[in-house]
Amino acid sequence: MSWIQSALYFADFPANGPVNLLLNRTQMTTRFFKAKSDFVTEPVSETGLKGIWNRLYEADEPQIILSPYGGRISEIGESEIPYPHRDRYIYEIQHLVYWDKEGIDVANKNINWMRRFYRYMAPYVSKSPRAAYINYRDLDLGQSRNGTATYSQARAWGVKYFNKNFKKLVQVKSKFDPDNFFRNEQSIPTVPA
Template sequence: MMNQQFPEMGLEEKDCVETSWVETTLLWQDMDPKKTNLTELLNRKTYPAFGIFPFKVKSDYVKTSIPKLALEDLWKKANQTGDLVMQWSPYGGKMSQIPESDTPFPHRAGYKFKIQYWYYDSGTLVDLQKVYDFMAPYVSQSPREAFLNYRDLDIGTNRNGKDPNVFGAKYFKGNFERLRKVKTEFDPDNFFRNEQSIPPLSA
């Protein structure tokens, strides 16, 4: 299929490696799953991604094509911002055929791709915020949606009387109230909680 769709890549079967999901975590850190024991993931000194190098993550969803001029401006801003990584993940295919109400994850039909903004240097967060702000006209709106796995406390929390529906709508859209009902049934005292956990309706 790759040779039919992207022949210019010259991909061969020998270039492909089949791994389990957890083994792909090693690959993300440039570790060879065949030569590295999975227990290395528990060692913060040899697996530094979440220990030594602090980072901040934000995300966006794109539903309409971004104009070429806007993309050119984006590249300029990104090049002027230190320690910024952007990952654009295409959507579509099978996931678009699943109704958004079938699972908690709602971002399905109608989405072109997801953007992850990965900031490695907390000293440049002001400049990095400018990149995020620049993208506002070109991403989903009302609400500006986000991906749950890239937790971003900037978009709201459920602490100190703040409205959880703000971040809840961005992560779960119309599924949030249904998730709160499930939470209320199984954890009414809100024992399992964090800044962006789903609160019970009683909260």
């Protein structure tokens, strides 16, 4: 599958549809989801796998994506680039649950299922910190109002996404964006010089 085909597939367009579909920015369907992520450092036990399987039957449309690690990715040191999740991880997991119906009850049912599933996974995933993948931003890890978190507030999610690299990222951001122009609910904070 080419990059263009992938983009079209994930954008919910037919892969060989006309170019004007790309220019039409209206959403074709309404779809909701909740996602969380984890990193695994040791193989999940048979008991753990059975528990995962049983819990997947509780949700209407759950999904788990396992991304293997190792090989060349582990040759880059944890502190060489901001992304720290390298040699000590076997794979990364993205946990998802989807739903199509609008309404607070349906949303709460699915979000609560995801949170229970995430709690179940705690013994089987990384610890101190429980690592998370930045591109699957998880506001349950903590968030600030308008990207104005203090260092200690942002540490709640920053260490999970960046481990020991969080401190260095704060220093870099403070130097190059001292006014905190680039910010979101889980952005790297700035600190006074």
